[in-house]
Amino acid sequence: xxxxQNTALKLxxxxxxxxxxxxxxxxxxSEKRELNTEHVNFSLYxxxxxxxxxxxxxxxxxxxxxxxxxxxxxxxxxxxEDAKAGALSSGPDEANDIAPxxxxxxFEHGPLNxxxxxxxxxLAELIDTVSKEYPLIRLGQIIGSHTRTHRLYLNSNxxxxxxxxxxxxxxxxxxxxxxxxxxxxxxxxxxxSGLKKPILEYGSLRRQLSETEKSLTTVPVGDKFEGTVxxxxxxxxxxxxxxLDNYVSDGVIMNGTSRWLKCLGEQVVSPKLTLRMVTEDPxxxxxxxxxxxxxxxEDVTILDQGVLRSFLLNLYAAKKTGQAVTKNDGSRLIxxxxxTALSDMIRRVSRGLIVGGFSGGEPGVNGEFSGVAxxxxxxxxxxxxxxxxxxxISGNLTDVFSNVTAVSKELVSDGTFAFPWMAAxxxxxxxx
Amino acid sequence: MLKDIITPQKALFAxxxxxxxxxxxxxxxxxxxxxxNLVQNGRSSSRGISARVTKNGxxxxxxxxxxxxxxxxxxxxxxxxxxxxxDARAQSAGRSYPALAGTKALPLRxxxxxxxxxxxxxCHTVDEYVxxxxxxxxxRTVVYTEDSQDKxxxxxxxxxxxxxxxxxxxxxxxxxxxxxxxxVELFKAFGGGGSFEDHFIxxxxxxxxxxxxxxxxxxxxxxxxxxxxxxxxxLGGMMGGMLAHEAVGHTVEADLVLGGSVAGPNLHKxxxxxxxxxxxxxxxxxxxxxxxxxxxxxxxxxxQDVTLIQNGILTGYMNNRETAQHFGMTPAGNARAWTYxxxxxxxxxNTAILPGKDSLSDMIASIDDGxxxxxxxxxxxxxxxEFMFGVSLGxxxxxxxxxxxxxxxxxxxxxxxxxKTVDMVSDRVTWSSSGFCGKKQPMPVGMAGPEMxxxxxxxxx
Numbered sequence: 001x002x003x004x005q006n007t008a009l010k011l012x013x014x015x016x017x018x019x020x021x022x023x024x025x026x027x028x029x030s031e032k033r034e035l036n037t038e039h040v041n042f043s044l045y046x047x048x049x050x051x052x053x054x055x056x057x058x059x060x061x062x063x064x065x066x067x068x069x070x071x072x073x074x075x076x077x078x079x080x081e082d083a084k085a086g087a088l089s090s091g092p093d094e095a096n097d098i099a100p101x102x103x104x105x106x107f108e109h110g111p112l113n114x115x116x117x118x119x120x121x122x123l124a125e126l127i128d129t130v131s132k133e134y135p136l137i138r139l140g141q142i143i144g145s146h147t148r149t150h151r152l153y154l155n156s157n158x159x160x161x162x163x164x165x166x167x168x169x170x171x172x173x174x175x176x177x178x179x180x181x182x183x184x185x186x187x188x189x190x191x192x193s194g195l196k197k198p199i200l201e202y203g204s205l206r207r208q209l210s211e212t213e214k215s216l217t218t219v220p221v222g223d224k225f226e227g228t229v230x231x232x233x234x235x236x237x238x239x240x241x242x243x244l245d246n247y248v249s250d251g252v253i254m255n256g257t258s259r260w261l262k263c264l265g266e267q268v269v270s271p272k273l274t275l276r277m278v279t280e281d282p283x284x285x286x287x288x289x290x291x292x293x294x295x296x297x298e299d300v301t302i303l304d305q306g307v308l309r310s311f312l313l314n315l316y317a318a319k320k321t322g323q324a325v326t327k328n329d330g331s332r333l334i335x336x337x338x339x340t341a342l343s344d345m346i347r348r349v350s351r352g353l354i355v356g357g358f359s360g361g362e363p364g365v366n367g368e369f370s371g372v373a374x375x376x377x378x379x380x381x382x383x384x385x386x387x388x389x390x391x392x393i394s395g396n397l398t399d400v401f402s403n404v405t406a407v408s409k410e411l412v413s414d415g416t417f418a419f420p421w422m423a424a425x426x427x428x429x430x431x432x
Numbered sequence: 433m434l435k436d437i438i439t440p441q442k443a444l445f446a447x448x449x450x451x452x453x454x455x456x457x458x459x460x461x462x463x464x465x466x467x468x469n470l471v472q473n474g475r476s477s478s479r480g481i482s483a484r485v486t487k488n489g490x491x492x493x494x495x496x497x498x499x500x501x502x503x504x505x506x507x508x509x510x511x512x513x514x515x516x517x518x519d520a521r522a523q524s525a526g527r528s529y530p531a532l533a534g535t536k537a538l539p540l541r542x543x544x545x546x547x548x549x550x551x552x553x554x555c556h557t558v559d560e561y562v563x564x565x566x567x568x569x570x571x572r573t574v575v576y577t578e579d580s581q582d583k584x585x586x587x588x589x590x591x592x593x594x595x596x597x598x599x600x601x602x603x604x605x606x607x608x609x610x611x612x613x614x615x616v617e618l619f620k621a622f623g624g625g626g627s628f629e630d631h632f633i634x635x636x637x638x639x640x641x642x643x644x645x646x647x648x649x650x651x652x653x654x655x656x657x658x659x660x661x662x663x664x665x666x667l668g669g670m671m672g673g674m675l676a677h678e679a680v681g682h683t684v685e686a687d688l689v690l691g692g693s694v695a696g697p698n699l700h701k702x703x704x705x706x707x708x709x710x711x712x713x714x715x716x717x718x719x720x721x722x723x724x725x726x727x728x729x730x731x732x733x734x735x736q737d738v739t740l741i742q743n744g745i746l747t748g749y750m751n752n753r754e755t756a757q758h759f760g761m762t763p764a765g766n767a768r769a770w771t772y773x774x775x776x777x778x779x780x781x782n783t784a785i786l787p788g789k790d791s792l793s794d795m796i797a798s799i800d801d802g803x804x805x806x807x808x809x810x811x812x813x814x815x816x817x818e819f820m821f822g823v824s825l826g827x828x829x830x831x832x833x834x835x836x837x838x839x840x841x842x843x844x845x846x847x848x849x850x851x852k853t854v855d856m857v858s859d860r861v862t863w864s865s866s867g868f869c870g871k872k873q874p875m876p877v878g879m880a881g882p883e884m885x886x887x888x889x890x891x892x893x
Binding site for chain 2 (some may be wrong): 143185257
């Protein structure tokens with residue numbers, strides 16, 4: 001089989017022979033080994049060999065893309081023809097462009113060769129520990145995988161990046177069950193770069209298991225009230241993604257519906273919040289090396305003590321709106337910790353919830369959200385009273401991130417992000 | 433369509449193993465016009481082979497991203513090794529599953545390749561119509577999307593066959609400003625199972641749909657917040673279908689029953705009023721082919737309908753071969769995989785609540801103070817049947833007549849409690865099929881429901 005570099009050269013030649021002098025291409029090869037358990041028994045072992053190619057052709061400002069996994073000579077030719085046909089079918093747009101030339105670079109990160117015997121033992125240990133230490137947890141599925149990926153990006157300006165990386169992932173699906181009562185389904189996942197520690201010692205896994213057991217006993221919230229919500233790192237992650245989608249992403253900036261359209265450099269949320277997209281960080285097991293547009297990735301601060309410093313724009317959106325391109329895809333996010341201990345945050349709540357997850361739709365462009373508080377606990381006079389059921393939270397994204405009363409000292413990383421707990425007041429809580 | 437290099441490999445299946453070899457191609461096409469700008473214009477395809485080998489109930493699986501006889505043999509070897517890896521470490525004895533009925537002729541829906549230019553032209557044509565006829569919009573997006581699966585499935589001890597699943601849709605999304613200056617949105621999907629020419633030659637029905645969508649968005653721009661609390665509502669057919677899928681369907685997938693879902697202790701018990709019957713249809717419902725027909729699943733099981741709730745009583749689960757044996761039920765073709773690299777999981781197909789005898793007009797007239805909730809932007813539910821649906825389109829009902837439109841709100845509840853309050857069911861169903869269900873892998877699914885009068889908790893603002 002041809003190497004990824006040879007396939008790139010072949011595609012490059014085919015594109016030039018087809019009269020396409022401006023192009024970008026990306027190639028991926030991966031090997032994934034995945035162990036699956038169902039209800040504490042190992043049930044499935046998968047080995048997946050994958051590869052794919054993607055080509056974007058530019059002809060007089062027109063752009064067409066094609067991707068596929070047939071990397072034979074005929075398959076590559078078909079990709080080039082499809083991309084060219086797509087470009088010829090579209091209209092010219094001067095915002096269609098590729099990244100400028102940058103120095104070629106090869107990146108390598110993480111364990112490239114899996115230890116599947118060792119990983120099997122770590123997963124078996126996890127099942128054993130959960131059954132001994134969390135007797136009210138019913139494990140559904142556990143998926144443990146090692147993935148080795150080799151990627152290559154090349155464009156006609158001479159930029160060429162290659163990345164080899166390896167990672168272990170573990171995902172747990174579980175519920176609390178005491179024979180009579182069951183909780184909702186809970187999920188926990190971590191991405192790790194080695195097998196030195198038990199899997200359960202990473203991320204929020206132990207806390208999630210413990211809280212799910214406690215969720216079997218619920219307390220009524222009663223009426224509707226406006227209170228303080230403490231978002232766990234997992235729930236905060238959900239809300240941060242909604243915030244980015246609604247206010248700084250490509251689509252809302254290009255169509256002009258973002259309420260932060262003219263707010264660069266202005267205070268848009270609480271000064272307690274600093275949110276960064278990083279390329280690498282010791283708290284994370286994965287790195288970001290180059291963007292889908294072919295830019296060498298850089299650290300980007302989105303919110304600096306509440307001030308909006310950057311949108312999240314790809315090259316097309318940047319050119320379309322006259323803004324700067326964001327040299328980071330935003331996949332590695334860190335919210336900086338605050339100065340309040342989690343226990344103190346809880347103690348200061350007169351009435352509210354600790355929200356472990358949000359089951360609701362993406363808010364509309366107005367930022368209004370409303371949904372069910374999952375894996376959540378009722379707090380009154382600084383004490384956690386018990387888990388809640390059929391309880392909704394609603395409010396506005398901007399208000400939530402503006403009305404922050406505390407950010408925790410503690411930071412949790414699942415290997416792909418790192419977030420603290422965040423307390424915000426003025427959230428509407430509706431019990432049944 | 434795939435050339436059959438899979439069937440001859442059956443001679444290489446190992447003795448004493450239950451094996452399924454699958455050749456599988458996915459294709460997708462996508463064009464996005466954002467305010468008239470072509471922001472996406474792509475097509476992709478992926479083709480490969482997978483093998484699943486079962487030894488004493490333990491599965492080995494392997495896939496390769498290419499489609500040759502050598503690849504078929506390589507994945508068979510790797511899957512066999514993986515099954516042996518697990519079997520050697522197993523703490524308990526496993527067991528094999530009973531053999532199933534063999535192959536029969538299956539309908540093969542053609543996957544028609546259409547040049548990309550026609551998708552772009554369609555999007556521009558519809559976008560121009562929107563610009564000309566919907567003057568008060570602040571933003572608009574038109575999306576053409578198409579996906580298909582083409583599979584050749586060969587099994588050692590069940591059925592084998594060649595099946596295909598094409599579908600295509602055009603989405604129109606509109607944004608306007610409410611009287612308070614806040615953005616309001618609505619979208620609608622046009623299309624269904626089949627290929628481009630099945631749906632997008634005569635555009636008049638689509639234009640009528642765009643006109644209706646715009647009219648409703650203008651209503652919504654003048655809309656009011658729903659009053660929070662438990663209300664009598666008419667849940668529209670689209671929302672009834674979502675309820676059938678999200679809040680009930682997932683709880684009766686047998687793997688999730690084993691995971692502790694609320695359906696476990698409720699089998700053969702009342703979970704809904706006797707007006708509610710829920711069926712997961714394989715390929716034919718109400719005398720017609722359903723939007724996304726399934727004839728053969730990826731374990732080699734010939735597809736049949738599964739009645740999940742009969743007149744309010746929970747009667748069955750959706751199974752794969754393993755869970756069917758566990759529960760003493762019959763596998764009915766619910767084990768499906770999205771790409772060649774995916775193992776089959778228990779998935780819904782075309783899940784519908786059956787129609788009743790009431791007319792929608794009688795149902796509206798019967799409500800003094802409530803809501804008619806027509807469409808949903810999203811929905812989620814969990815193992816307890818606790819659900820939340822975003823309501824993107826709805827109207828007040830006052831003294832038996834429709835009133836003002838609603839701004840975005842949510843409804844929530846516990847499915848098996850809420851369904852017991854159903855006391856009127858309309859005489860028609862509305863199908864939708866454009867979405868993907870997410871459960872480790874995406875999967876196209878159809879869903880349908882009638883209008884139902886019931887009591888539900890509505891979130892207000």
